[in-house]
Amino acid sequence: MIINILAGGPVELLPDLTDYAADNTIWVGVDRGVFHLLKRNIKPEIAFGDFDSVSTEELLFIEGQVAEMKRYNPEKNETDMELALNWALEQKPSMIRLFGATGGRLDHLLANVHLLLVPLKGKNSTNVYLIDRNNIVFLKEPGSYTIEKIKTKKYISFVPLTLDVSGITLKGFKFPLENQHISLGSTLCISNELISDYGTFSFSEGILIVIRSHD
Known part of the structure; x- marks a missing residue:
């Protein structure tokens, strides 16, 4: 099993997501990334976020499409991506790929690169990759x-x-x-x-x- 997580980073930096849609793949949406998945006809199994980056109309659309949503207060100790990654690691997949995690704010980029440390600190052998149109990071x-x-x-x-x-x-x-x-x-x-x-x-x-x- 492979888990792909899409966050809400700039869509112009995304690779072609159909290249990563094998039969054994589970998709997870994070905040505005849920909307980006649905617009590409990819239905995430679960969604995470405070959803402060989507409009009321977009949120209604998301709620009508996604069966399981984990909603959080914007004032929290973890980022939305961290919450999604922690859930993904608990599923014990062979691989986790993070998309939509680069570009935009530099603090978000640095935080997402440092999230790659999470499995190492937990002695988890799952390979986690951060991927955009131009880069693969691990x-x-x-x-x-x-x-x-x-x-x-x-x-x-x-x-x-x-x-x-x-x-x-x-x-x-x-x-x-x-x-x-x-x-x-x-x-x-x-x-x-x-x-x-x-x-x-x-x-x-x-x-x-x-x-x-x-x-």
């Missing part, structure tokens, strides 16, 4: 990983999320590295590329943000 803890070339996302960047990332090694990349130490704020591992269909990256300490992107 986090990795220390280990060794194989990464496959995606023709539509030629650039691969590794950004420290922790103060230090130790022992980073890149093989099969245009700019390889061997047992390199990088610190928070380093741009050493920005805009690399695979030189074959597969490469590997590994590191021994810290947390990395992995960003696959194109211009």
Whole structure:
């Protein structure tokens, strides 16, 4: 089972959602993202939000279409996306994909990137990806990983999320590295590329943000 969560970020940054609509997929709407799903003829199984970003008419439309809605007071400790992600993790899917979580307000973007830490802090092995038209973002803890070339996302960047990332090694990349130490704020591992269909990256300490992107 895969869970796709659509928030209310700018629609022009969304990829083609039909590319992510396999039979084993559950859709979840967050605030205005529920409206965006319904306008694309995708009915979410559940909706989360305070719905302060939809009009009264749009909210009535949503209520008439979605069977299960989790409504919250705008003054709360969690963001709507966090509430939806926590629910999704409880369902124990093989993967969670977050859409509509970039663009617009910078504080929302940073908060959504940091939400990728939630499964790591909970020792949950579910892979969570933040996806928009130009980017795929995910986090990795220390280990060794194989990464496959995606023709539509030629650039691969590794950004420290922790103060230090130790022992980073890149093989099969245009700019390889061997047992390199990088610190928070380093741009050493920005805009690399695979030189074959597969490469590997590994590191021994810290947390990395992995960003696959194109211009």
